[in-house]
Amino acid sequence: MKKIIFFLAITLIFTACKDESKDNGKLNIVTTTTMITDLVQNIGGDMINIQGLMGSGVDPHLYKASEGDVSKLVNADIIFYSGLHLEGKLVEVLEKMESSQKITIALSDALDENTLIGSKYFASNYDPHVWFDINYFQQFAKKVANVLSKKDPENAQKYEANKNAYIVKLETLQNNIKQTIETLPKGKRILVTAHDAFNYFGKAYGFEVVGLQGISTATEAGVQDVQKLATFIIEKNIKAIFIESSVPKRTIEALQASVKSKGHDVEIGGTLYSDALGSAGTVEGTYIGMFEYNVNTIVNALK
Structure with a gap:
């Protein structure tokens, strides 16, 4: 991990003076887990370029950043991650990104801590698996749309429309699973x-x-x-x-x-x-x- 942090620091130094830009007129977005990648893709649609660090079957608790991941993070306009120390071994890298004035968003920050499940055995003192409550995932969707709209105001209405459409799908999901559980x-x-x-x-x-x-x-x-x-x-x-x-x-x-x-x-x-x-x-x-x-x-x- 120390090697990765050193690589990150050097990369940030050499990119500090570069103008922030979009590839093909689109925001460059990096996400961590597959859940967050799917969410941001639904909200961003074809207005963004998105790269997820983790794939199917990958355990975020144990995931370690590679030098390739650091390059993706450095070149991102916005980084979305779940937070609450879910991405345990990535935390140090993400904190370095925050100190470099990158837009780094922990989606769990949108949630009321008083409603979270506590854990004396986990680093954040909260259970990080919040996406298994669909109501929380709806709050994630609203946060993503808000961040994208502020960064790319020209497409704000499209982000808002995508968010509204996705929340309708989440509400339908909520109703369907409750019927199944009954x-x-x-x-x-x-x-x-x-x-x-x-x-x-x-x-x-x-x-x-x-x-x-x-x-x-x-x-x-x-x-x-x-x-x-x-x-x-x-x-x-x-x-x-x-x-x-x-x-x-x-x-x-x-x-x-x-x-x-x-x-x-x-x-x-x-x-x-x-x-x-x-x-x-x-x-x-x-x-x-x-x-x-x-x-x-x-x-x-x-x-």
Whole structure:
């Protein structure tokens, strides 16, 4: 990381005197996670050039910036990231970008801290997985549109129109998933996953959520954690547990084996998208598609 920071500092020195400009008349935008990339693309449309640092299946908790990433960040007009230390190993680089007077936006700053889920085990003291509450993602959309409009006032009306259209889609998503969840008896709404990525989902949609690892995947699950959760699964008669796309499946497989060693069965109900979307070009490669897929997978496996 020190090498990356040094490279960043040198790059910023050599680019400090360059006039800020647009490529092909468009803003150059850099985003971190796939969720943020999809959001900004929906708001910016064809008025922006956008580059996402992270791809499908990438764990933002552990992601390290490359020299290529630094070049993208230095050449950006605006950098959007999630914040709340989700991009843990990128924080130092992003802070350097802020000190260079780049427009660097942590979208979580748009949220009321009093409504966030606290965590004494995480660096920010808040659970960073806020996109699993659609109401928060709507606030993200408004923040993105506002930032883009201020930087590019000529296209402000288009950004506003795109934001309004996207929020309508998010409201439709909200209604659809609530209807799907209503088909699952309340007593079966217990979600066991690889790490604590779904607490906001649980709070918003009435699930008890238990993660094998902590809020950050940098926290390893120990044997006692596995044994304790296996006992919980048996006591609650939970039918299925879930792998996450950005977390190695061995942790959940170990949990399943522990349950079976105690004379009980639990299925792996499928793979959920937690810290990253699905592959680009697929339905699950969008925020809306990911959310619908996750809810359908959870409900069908727990019924």
